[in-house]
Structure formats: C-alpha cells, structure tokens
Amino acid sequence: MSSIGTGYDLSVTTFSPDGRVFQIEYAAKAVDNSGTVIGIKCKDGIVMGVEKLITSKMMLPGSNRRIHSVHRHSGMAVAGLAADGRQIVARAKSEATNYESVYGEAIPIKELAQRVASYVHLCTLYWWLRPFGCGVILGGYDRDGPQLYMVEPSGISYRYFGAAIGKGKQAAKTEIEKLKLSELTCREGVIEVAKIIYKVHDEAKDKAFELEMSWVCDESKQQHQKVPDDLLEEAKVAARAALEEMDAD
Amino acid sequence: MNFMASTQPENRLLGPQSDSQRTLYPYVTGTSVVALKYKDGILMAADMGGSYGSTLRYKSVERMKPIGKHSLLGASGEISDFQEILRYLDELILYDNMWDDGNSLGPKEVHNYLTRVMYNRRNKFNPLWNSLVLGGVKNGQKYLGMVNMIGVNFEDNHVATGFGNHLARPILRQEWHENLSFEDGVRLLEKCMRVLLYRDRSAVNKLQIAKITEEGVTISQPYSLKTYWEFSAFKNPTQGAVGSW
Numbered sequence: 001m002s003s004i005g006t007g008y009d010l011s012v013t014t015f016s017p018d019g020r021v022f023q024i025e026y027a028a029k030a031v032d033n034s035g036t037v038i039g040i041k042c043k044d045g046i047v048m049g050v051e052k053l054i055t056s057k058m059m060l061p062g063s064n065r066r067i068h069s070v071h072r073h074s075g076m077a078v079a080g081l082a083a084d085g086r087q088i089v090a091r092a093k094s095e096a097t098n099y100e101s102v103y104g105e106a107i108p109i110k111e112l113a114q115r116v117a118s119y120v121h122l123c124t125l126y127w128w129l130r131p132f133g134c135g136v137i138l139g140g141y142d143r144d145g146p147q148l149y150m151v152e153p154s155g156i157s158y159r160y161f162g163a164a165i166g167k168g169k170q171a172a173k174t175e176i177e178k179l180k181l182s183e184l185t186c187r188e189g190v191i192e193v194a195k196i197i198y199k200v201h202d203e204a205k206d207k208a209f210e211l212e213m214s215w216v217c218d219e220s221k222q223q224h225q226k227v228p229d230d231l232l233e234e235a236k237v238a239a240r241a242a243l244e245e246m247d248a249d
Numbered sequence: 250m251n252f253m254a255s256t257q258p259e260n261r262l263l264g265p266q267s268d269s270q271r272t273l274y275p276y277v278t279g280t281s282v283v284a285l286k287y288k289d290g291i292l293m294a295a296d297m298g299g300s301y302g303s304t305l306r307y308k309s310v311e312r313m314k315p316i317g318k319h320s321l322l323g324a325s326g327e328i329s330d331f332q333e334i335l336r337y338l339d340e341l342i343l344y345d346n347m348w349d350d351g352n353s354l355g356p357k358e359v360h361n362y363l364t365r366v367m368y369n370r371r372n373k374f375n376p377l378w379n380s381l382v383l384g385g386v387k388n389g390q391k392y393l394g395m396v397n398m399i400g401v402n403f404e405d406n407h408v409a410t411g412f413g414n415h416l417a418r419p420i421l422r423q424e425w426h427e428n429l430s431f432e433d434g435v436r437l438l439e440k441c442m443r444v445l446l447y448r449d450r451s452a453v454n455k456l457q458i459a460k461i462t463e464e465g466v467t468i469s470q471p472y473s474l475k476t477y478w479e480f481s482a483f484k485n486p487t488q489g490a491v492g493s494w
Binding site for chain 1 (some may be wrong): 336
C-alpha cells in the first residue's frame with residue numbers, strides 16, 4: 001500500500017488523482033511505527049494496554065505515561081507521536097469538563113469520541129496545520145455501559161469491541177478476535193491483554209518494553225484508573241509463562 | 250440600550266452597571282458550623298437550615314460535604330456561593346485524580362487553595378460570602394482550619410463560624426482536650442449546638458454531625474436535639490428587666 005504520491009503529497013489540502021490525501025496516510029504511518037496499543041471491551045468494562053518501548057535504560061519505570069484519564073469515567077491510550085498525543089488528551093479533558101459544567105453530567109463516551117474525532121479532523125483541513133501523528137483508543141463507562149472507540153489521524157472514529165494500533169496491530173487483532181469478549185470479566189481481560197502484548201512484542205527489533213495497563217469497570221467503580229499493581233504483576237507473570245509455553249513447542 | 254455606554258466608568262466598581270457584577274449582600278444563608286479535633290480525626294456539626302433573611306426557609310440544606318478522599322468542608326453564609334465553591338473544588342479534585350499517580354490533595358492543600366480563592370475574590374470587591382471550615386486527616390496527620398469571606402484563615406484544634414465563635418468556642422476552650430473519644434467529642438459538639446439552638450435565631454433543630462478519619466468521611470443522618478424549656482429564667486423572662494413588657 002505504500003505508493004509514492006509524487007507531487008500530490010506536499011500538502012494536506014491536496015487530493016491525489018485517485019482520491020487520496022497522502023499527508024493523512026503518512027501521518028498514519030507514524031502511528032504504525034509506534035509500540036502496540038490494545039483496547040478490549042469486556043462484559044463489565046474496558047481494558048487498555050500499551051507496549052511502551054524503552055529507548056534508554058536511564059528511563060524511570062512508570063514515567064512517560066501513555067494512558068491518560070480524560071475524566072473520572074474515561075481514559076485514552078495514545079500511539080504515535082507522544083507530544084501530539086498530549087495535545088489530544090488535553091483537548092479531550094477540556095471538552096469533558098466543559099460538557100459537565102454546561103450539562104451537569106459526565107460526558108457520554110459517544111459524545112466525547114465525536115468531539116475528539118472532530119478536533120483531529122480539524123487539523124486535516126488547513127494547509128498551515130499538520131495532521132496529528134497519533135491514533136487514540138478511548139475507553140469509558142457511562143450510563144449506556146462500557147464503550148470503546150478508536151480515533152485515527154484522519155479523524156475517523158468508530159466504536160469497537162476490540163481495537164489495536166501500532167507496530168503489532170495485525171497480530172494483536174488476530175489474537176483479540178480469538179477471545180470471547182462477551183464472556184470475559186475485566187479481571188480476566190487484564191490477563192489476556194498482557195498475554196497479547198507480550199506475544200506481539202518483537203524481541204528481535206525492539207529490546208525492552210514496559211507494560212502499562214488501565215481499566216474502567218464495575219470493580220473500579222466505573223472510574224478510570226491504572227490496573228492495581230498486584231493484578232498487573234499477576235498478568236505479567238501469566239503472560240511470560242504463556243510465552244515460554246509457546247517457545248517450548 | 251445605554252447611549253452613554255461608550256464611556257464606561259473607569260473604576261468598574263463605581264457606576265450603574267458595576268453593582269450587578271459583584272456580591273453586595275447574602276440572600277439564603279446558613280448559620281454556624283462547629284468543629285473539633287478528636288482522637289481519630291475531625292468531628293464537625295452544622296444544622297440544616299437555610300434562612301432567607303429572618304425566614305427559616307429551607308430546612309434540609311446539607312452544609313457539610315466531603316472533598317476528595319481526605320477532607321470535609323463545612324460552610325456558613327450564602328448557600329449559592331457554597332455551591333460554587335463546591336464546583337471549583339470538584340474541578341480541582343478531578344484534575345488531581347487524573348494524574349493517577351498515587352498522590353492526592355490533603356486538607357492542608359485544599360485549605361490553602363480555598364484561602365487563595367477567598368482572598369483574591371475579596372480583593373476584587375466580589376467576595377464569596379461564606380465562612381468555611383475545612384477539616385481532614387492525611388497520613389495520620391489531623392488538620393482543622395477556617396477561612397472566611399475576607400480571607401482571614403487559621404488552623405486550630407477547634408473552630409467555629411458565625412455565632413459559634415461567640416457561643417461555642419468558649420465552651421470548647423474550657424472542655425476540649427487532646428485525644429477526645431468519639432462519644433465525648435459528639436457530646437461536646439451537641440452541647441455547643443444546643444446552646445446555639447437556644448440562642449441563635451437562625452438555628453433550626455435539625456442537624457448533622459460529620460466525622461472524618463483516615464478511613465474516610467461519614468455524615469450522620471439528620472436528627473434533632475432534645476431541648477428543655479422549663480428553666481425558671483425562661484418562664485418569666487422579663488422579670489427584673491426595666492422597661493420590658
């Protein structure tokens with residue numbers, strides 16, 4: 001799918017003869033080069049996981065958060081250019097607090113996804129702005145239950161049962177499709193997400209990575225928060241064991 | 250419209266349009282809040298009345314609210330300003346929670362934030378017409394502070410607002426001591442609230458007592474105090490008062 005759009009790829013306001021906007025496609029490539037980000041919708045909530053590639057041994061574990069809370073009931077996992085991601089998160093936070101101050105209730109996830117998607121799309125309309133080089137997985141729990149949305153650099157946003165972006169997204173999607181999501185609780189979902197991330201991590205190309213996970217579920221009282229440390233450890237252990245089992249074959 | 254709108258008064262505080270932009274007097278008010286430190290944390294009491302001038306108009310106003318995980322805020326004065334303060338604090342706590350880093354704002358920090366807000370509003374001649382009591386426990390440290398509409402703030406072992414300063418604090422100065430038990434603390438607070446009920450015209454006999462400890466906040470269900478009106482001085486109150494009827 002990588003074609004050189006000679007001459008038609010200089011500006012985001014230029015269409016190519018076959019109806020593509022190359023700048024947006026190039027922005028999507030920035031997302032594809034980042035560490036894998038997964039989100040799944042379980043029976044009672046959402047679980048999101050990020051494969052945080054560690055570029056330097058000096059980095060403190062737990063820093064460079066890739067999953068951010070947008071409001072009490074929702075969170076966003078970011079893939080791609082981290083600085084661009086920060087902008088999107090800041091905008092989402094601002095939209096959420098604005099909605100609450102006007103309407104008196106927490107922003108419905110559908111509405112939040114629409115607003116974030118509009119904002120990302122906005123930056124694809126003007127030649128003096130560049131598109132965001134990041135994709136976002138937005139998970140939240142409102143009165144319609146748990147919901148998972150994904151927003152791409154083009155501004156497209158769809159609702160998903162399971163979504164993956166980044167390097168290992170194809171492999172991750174295959175793994176997610178194997179899961180019976182409607183029967184999984186979030187506790188089980190955390191273990192599964194950890195297993196998938198460990199599995200799609202490419203040992204050859206990228207050396208170390210840190211696993212960051214968050215959830216919004218009944219167990220967390222519909223609040224978005226980091227997965228508790230003990231459960232995270234349990235998940236990492238299970239994931240490593242599953243990998244070894246696979247390698248042993 | 251105003252044809253002279255082109256030249257607005259230079260000092261926005263003087264001039265016909267300016268008065269609708271700042272608080273001049275309170276409308277629906279709550280009366281005293283009394284609070285003290287006890288063995289496990291803070292105990293706070295406030296009645297549930299919202300007066301509209303001299304009318305005891307609203308009788309189920311909750312004047313104490315938990316803030317975040319570690320604090321309890323009680324307010325007297327204008328109820329709508331209290332609700333606005335709760336909105337500010339809600340946003341403050343929300344942003345604090347979104348860091349998700351294991352830290353949270355404690356009572357000392359919340360009290361400082363409130364002091365800044367109250368004092369800065371006072372400097373703009375647009376006060377939030379409240380006296381606030383902020384108590385809490387974090388990491389075993391108990392904290393009890395007060396800040397009012399002119400920005401005066403301090404911290405003490407027992408505080409009160411409004412009439413409570415005149416009627417309740419003297420009782421507390423005599424009878425408060427370190428490490429009060431929960432029962433003794435409640436008894437002491439009820440003693441203060443009873444005096445306020447007898448003597449403060451804007452007090453109503455429906456109160457709540459709130460407790461905050463390391464574990465969290467509990468606000469009691471509303472209840473009323475038993476009162477005794479058979480004191481001989483009440484029977485014939487004007488005896489000896491020259492000129493009374």
